[in-house]
Structures are given as C-alpha cells and as structure tokens.
Amino acid sequence: MAVQVLFFASLREAVGMTSLSCELSPSVANVGALRESLAARGGDWLALAPGRAVRAAVNQDMVDAAHPLRDGDEVAFFPPVTGG
Amino acid sequence: MSVSVQTQDFDVGIESSALTSGRSDCGALASFVGLVRGASDGVLAMTLEHYPGMTERALTAIETEARSRWKLGEVRIIHRIGRLLPGERIVFVGVTASHRHEAFAACAFIMDYLKTRAPFWKKEETPDGARWVDAREADDESAARWEKP
Numbered sequence: 270m271a272v273q274v275l276f277f278a279s280l281r282e283a284v285g286m287t288s289l290s291c292e293l294s295p296s297v298a299n300v301g302a303l304r305e306s307l308a309a310r311g312g313d314w315l316a317l318a319p320g321r322a323v324r325a326a327v328n329q330d331m332v333d334a335a336h337p338l339r340d341g342d343e344v345a346f347f348p349p350v351t352g353g
Numbered sequence: 354m355s356v357s358v359q360t361q362d363f364d365v366g367i368e369s370s371a372l373t374s375g376r377s378d379c380g381a382l383a384s385f386v387g388l389v390r391g392a393s394d395g396v397l398a399m400t401l402e403h404y405p406g407m408t409e410r411a412l413t414a415i416e417t418e419a420r421s422r423w424k425l426g427e428v429r430i431i432h433r434i435g436r437l438l439p440g441e442r443i444v445f446v447g448v449t450a451s452h453r454h455e456a457f458a459a460c461a462f463i464m465d466y467l468k469t470r471a472p473f474w475k476k477e478e479t480p481d482g483a484r485w486v487d488a489r490e491a492d493d494e495s496a497a498r499w500e501k502p
Contacts, residue, residue: 278474350469350471350473351473351485351486352432352468352473352475353467
C-alpha cells in the first residue's frame with residue numbers, strides 16, 4: 270500500500286520537503302501510525318514526534334490519528350492553522 | 354462562486370454590493386474584513402501559505418455548515434495568500450439574511466471556524482527575522498462556543 274504525504278508551513282521547513290511517496294508496511298494502518306513511523310526516522314523528522322502540535326488531513330479532510338489509510342490516499346501533516 | 358482564495362486585493366464596496374444586488378428578501382448584510390496588523394507587533398510583512406484544494410474545500414464546508422444553522426441569503430468568503438504588508442486586507446466574509454441576528458451570528462461563526470479549520474498558515478517578517486505564527490488557544494475557544502450541546 271502506498272500513500273502520498275504532503276507537508277506544510279513550519280513542518281515543511283523542518284523536514285525539508287513538500288511531499289514524499291511512502292510505501293507502507295502492513296503495521297502502518299492509520300494516520301497516527303504513519304506519523305510515528307516518520308518520526309522514528311529521527312533528526313528533522315522529530316518535528317512529527319508525539320507532543321508536537323501536528324494536525325493531519327486525508328484526501329483534504331481534517332482527520333484524527335485513528336483515521337485508517339487506504340492505497341492511494343493523499344495524507345497531509347501540518348501545524349495548527351493560523352489564517353484569517 | 355462564493356469562495357475565493359487569491360493573491361490579489363478585493364474591494365469591500367464591490368463585494369458588499371454584489372451580495373445584495375438583485376434580491377430584496379434580505380434585510381441585513383454583515384461583513385468582516387481582516388487586516389495585517391503591523392507596527393505595534395513589529396511585523397514588517399506577512400506571508401500566507403495554504404493547502405491548495407483543501408482550502409477551497411474547507412471554506413465551502415464552513416459555508417455549508419453556516420447555512421445549516423441559519424437561514425441565509427448570500428455568503429461570500431475571500432482569503433488572500435502570498436506576501437502582504439501591514440494594513441493590507443487578508444480576509445473578507447460577507448453574509449446576508451432576513452434579519453441582523455442571523456447575519457451577525459453567521460459572519461462570526463464563519464470567521465471562528467475559518468481560523469481553526471481552514472488550512473492557512475502565517476509567517477511574519479520582523480526585525481529579528483521570520484517566524485511562523487503560533488495558533489492561539491483563544492481561537493479554539495472562540496470556535497468551541499459554536500459547538501452544539
């Protein structure tokens with residue numbers, strides 16, 4: 270199963286990329302597990318570590334960590350929004 | 354289209370007129386204009402980033418939610434992106450309704466939800482360098498007041 274992961278704002282700057290194609294292992298079944306697997310890379314990826322203020326969207330809808338992932342999903346990670 | 358995300362400025366008068374032209378069933382127009390707050394905060398400029406696609410989707414969802422709560426006439430949401438200077442307009446929300454209470458409430462609701470649910474991020478340029486604006490708890494509290502019991 271593969272998903273496209275996008276990063277925005279301070280998180281995009283922290284990880285140094287706007288997007289990433291991810292081949293998921295069977296144990297990575299939801300958004301929270303994907304976030305953990307990326308944070309486990311260490312270094313700049315600790316911006317996604319537990320305790321950091323990170324929001325997620327799947328296919329352009331805001332979701333929580335338990336949201337399941339499906340092949341071809343567009344997943345986005347970003348800090349809390351500050352528009353308006 | 355009632356939702357726009359754009360780099361260019363907007364004209365408050367033209368937008369307000371467009372909301373009321375051609376219909377006589379609405380007795381109220383409420384609008385809000387957000388501006389870049391500068392000098393006193395040491396902000397020299399601000400750059401707004403967004404999530405293309407999701408932004409339009411989120412704003413449309415907020416309009417739909419507002420329409421489910423109040424009987425509204427026209428709704429217009431404009432949000433600018435890119436680099437803006439202090440005093441420049443960032444956001445316009447305009448709502449028409451039969452009476453003022455619906456118009457005021459829906460306008461405030463749309464702004465509160467936009468601030469917590471629409472994927473925009475502000476980066477400020479200051480004399481000490483650039484910094485991302487942190488989300489404010491007060492904005493979450495403002496949005497929470499619209500939650501249904």
